[in-house]
Amino acid sequence: MNQLVTKKPEHETIYLRVKEMILFGEVVPGQPVTIHGLAESIGTGVTPAREAIRRLTAEGALVTRENRRIEVPEMTAHRLQQIELVRLTVEPALAQMAEKHCKKSNVAELERLDAQVDAAIQIGDVRGYLEANYRFHFYLYGLADAQILRRIAETLWLRIGPSLRVVCGRYGTANLVDHHRAATQALRNGDAVATQEAIAEDIRQGMEFVRQTAVNEHASSDPIDTN
CATH class of the missing domain: 1.10.10.10 (Winged helix-like DNA-binding domain superfamily/Winged helix DNA-binding domain)
Incomplete structure (x- = not known):
């Protein structure tokens, strides 16, 4: 070409x-x-x-x-609450929808991406962890063939990404855990509900880390309209 x-x-x-x-x-x-x-x-x-x-x-x-x-806006409790609400609505739904289209080769690719997450955690590579974690989730969400929902998820990750970096700086990668293995096992078993639950729990855990670490109660949450 x-x-x-x-x-x-x-x-x-x-x-x-x-x-x-x-x-x-x-x-x-x-x-x-x-x-x-x-x-x-x-x-x-x-x-x-x-x-x-x-x-x-x-x-x-x-x-x-x-x-x-x-x-880059600082995270506030009010903003985090809104992001969490929408993430827990959209992303587990994408995971459940993805299971219907998931083949063995797709599960193998997700397991490869999760291995990259684990490797980054092991060596303390914060950026590598954040990127591999993102690639895992959005490869899964891409299988759902639901572009509107995926676009919403992408926007939410843009808003939470910098705060996840703060979490990694505070806790270190060694203290991070996820539910990716539960999700891939559920996909291998053809269990859409378990896949959905694993991703929902993964989100709750990450958002709780942000709540404990990266929320600035004094930050302004209202940007001006530049249009």
């Missing part, structure tokens, strides 16, 4: 790079983000950096404060 046809436009590539920086905790809550600083750090022009910031602000991953400062 012609490489020119398959190559992503620069602005899309930059957007995905900045998105991953937020998802995997390279930008921490409360940290300001500037167009020029971002462009310099990832080696791109001002225009694609500005477009990436605009899109991620629209998705709630970044906020604009009253002084026009752009930053």
Whole structure:
């Protein structure tokens, strides 16, 4: 296939790079983000950096404060409560739907991704853990063939990712546990309900870590409307 046809436009590539920086905790809550600083750090022009910031602000991953400062929002109890409510509605449903389409090869891939999670935990690789954990969940959710729900889940992960980085910084990866193995075993058994329950418990556990570690009771939760 012609490489020119398959190559992503620069602005899309930059957007995905900045998105991953937020998802995997390279930008921490409360940290300001500037167009020029971002462009310099990832080696791109001002225009694609500005477009990436605009899109991620629209998705709630970044906020604009009253002084026009752009930053990753700090987590508040109220915001966390809303994120948890929607995650526990959407993601277990995606997991249950995924079971209907899951083949043995898909389970094997999930087990491979979970092994990457475990390896990152073992060596204390925080970014590697966050990325592998994300890849595990969204490979599973992709099997559901439910793009609207998957898109909602993606937006929620953008909002919680930086706080998960704070959790890892506080507890260390050695103290992290998950319910991935229960989920993959349930998929091997063809048990949609058990798959759903395993993912729901995985979410509850992660959100409780965030509640104990990363919630800032004094942070402003109301960005201004820049539209």
